[in-house]
Amino acid sequence: MTDDNLVSAYVADAELDAEASVRPKRLDEFIAQHRVRDQLDLLLKGAMRRGSPPDHILLSGPPGLGKTTLANIVAAELGAGIRVTSGPAIERSGDLAAILTSLTEGDVLFIDEIHRIAKPAEELLYSAMEDFRVDVVVGKGPGATAIPLDVEPFTLVGATTRSGLLTGPMRDRFGFVAHLDFYSPADLETLLHRSARILGVPITDDGATEISGRSRGTPRIANRLLRRVRDYAEVRADGVVTVTTAREALTVYDVDALGLDRLDRAVLTALVDSFRGGPVGLSTLAVAVGEQPDTVEEVCEPFLVRAGLLARTPRGRVATGAAWHHLGRTPPNGTFAADNAPAPDLFSIDVDEP
Numbered sequence: 178m179t180d181d182n183l184v185s186a187y188v189a190d191a192e193l194d195a196e197a198s199v200r201p202k203r204l205d206e207f208i209a210q211h212r213v214r215d216q217l218d219l220l221l222k223g224a225m226r227r228g229s230p231p232d233h234i235l236l237s238g239p240p241g242l243g244k245t246t247l248a249n250i251v252a253a254e255l256g257a258g259i260r261v262t263s264g265p266a267i268e269r270s271g272d273l274a275a276i277l278t279s280l281t282e283g284d285v286l287f288i289d290e291i292h293r294i295a296k297p298a299e300e301l302l303y304s305a306m307e308d309f310r311v312d313v314v315v316g317k318g319p320g321a322t323a324i325p326l327d328v329e330p331f332t333l334v335g336a337t338t339r340s341g342l343l344t345g346p347m348r349d350r351f352g353f354v355a356h357l358d359f360y361s362p363a364d365l366e367t368l369l370h371r372s373a374r375i376l377g378v379p380i381t382d383d384g385a386t387e388i389s390g391r392s393r394g395t396p397r398i399a400n401r402l403l404r405r406v407r408d409y410a411e412v413r414a415d416g417v418v419t420v421t422t423a424r425e426a427l428t429v430y431d432v433d434a435l436g437l438d439r440l441d442r443a444v445l446t447a448l449v450d451s452f453r454g455g456p457v458g459l460s461t462l463a464v465a466v467g468e469q470p471d472t473v474e475e476v477c478e479p480f481l482v483r484a485g486l487l488a489r490t491p492r493g494r495v496a497t498g499a500a501w502h503h504l505g506r507t508p509p510n511g512t513f514a515a516d517n518a519p520a521p522d523l524f525s526i527d528v529d530e531p
């Protein structure tokens with residue numbers, strides 16, 4: 178992982194072990210997302226009382242908010258085994274049939290990125306979810322035969338970052354659908370204290386506040402920034418994560434007070450300095466920062482828009498008043514930024530209610 182993707186919500190292979198060490202194992206250790214937690218608690222306890230597997234569960238939401246963690250928690254709370262796979266890994270329906278027929282009674286099958294599952298496999302999944310049965314087709318052409326196979330009762334936990342891409346029939350087969358929201362800074366502070374305790378890192382309240390404010394509402398980023406600040410505190414200070422060590426460390430790593438990295442700031446600076454705040458087309462903006470339009474659109478813009486720093490208008494990208502102020506400038510009269518109300522607070526929307 179390089180400094181440049183320190184605030185990416187996606188996981189890097191190299192940090193999987195570090196993530197696992199702080200992953201909550203039970204529902205009561207899972208921080209925030211109270212509504213989802215309560216609903217899941219009822220679903221799982223109800224199923225256990227009846228002695229049958231719960232409804233299939235769909236978890237949707239942006240990366241790094243805890244979908245994989247919750248899938249593992251579901252299995253742990255049920256006292257069940259878990260099989261883990263992902264949509265892109267299931268290329269043929271035979272791959273899925275092999276997994277389904279090897280499940281034992283009550284197992285949890287976790288399919289990450291379920292919206293990316295191949296069509297024939299998706300159709301096979303329907304009958305497995307509904308009737309605990311699959312028809313495996315053997316042979317080709319007119320001689321092909323469908324062999325029905327039983328599947329032990331199981332619970333499917335599907336995770337998706339793009340629930341809009343799920344087909345209707347697939348969505349309808351989940352009896353429980355939960356959407357995970359971005360975390361408030363207060364929730365992330367609680368999470369940071371918990372992770373710091375597990376890692377044996379002393380952290381002050383203001384140290385946790387400083388890191389949470391730069392974590393883009395995302396637990397994965399909060400934990401990653403904590404690990405970087407811990408390095409700094411141990412090498413350059415007395416090992417304690419304080420507001421000072423957090424600020425100094427995150428300056429070294431180029432993560433600013435709102436959690437923007439170098440490229441995010443380059444985009445805003447180009448908009449403000451070179452195009453007077455816009456509007457400007459995506460490809461022109463991308464050339465100005467020396468990046469591909471896709472990178473600007475998919476890596477930078479989602480957070481800049483959510484943070485109320487950039488707006489996409491029919492005439493092009495524009496910097497909001499908040500962007501000008503964040504860069505320490507005053508928007509000139511007559512610009513989009515000056516004529517529009519300040520952007521909403523980053524966490525005033527989309528936050529899970531306690």
Ligand SMILES: Nc1ncnc2c1ncn2[C@@H]1O[C@H](COP(=O)(O)OP(=O)(O)OP(=O)(O)O)[C@@H](O)[C@H]1O
Nearest residue numbers: 196199200207208240241242243244245246396397
């Ligand atoms: N509510 C939570 N409480 C404590 N830690 C959490 C919580 N949610 C997520 N985490 C931590 O954040 C990290 C990322 O979580 P997880 O892998 O579950 O995210 P995800 O939504 O499955 O991401 P992806 O979509 O990329 O697979 C993990 O280390 C996990 O321990």
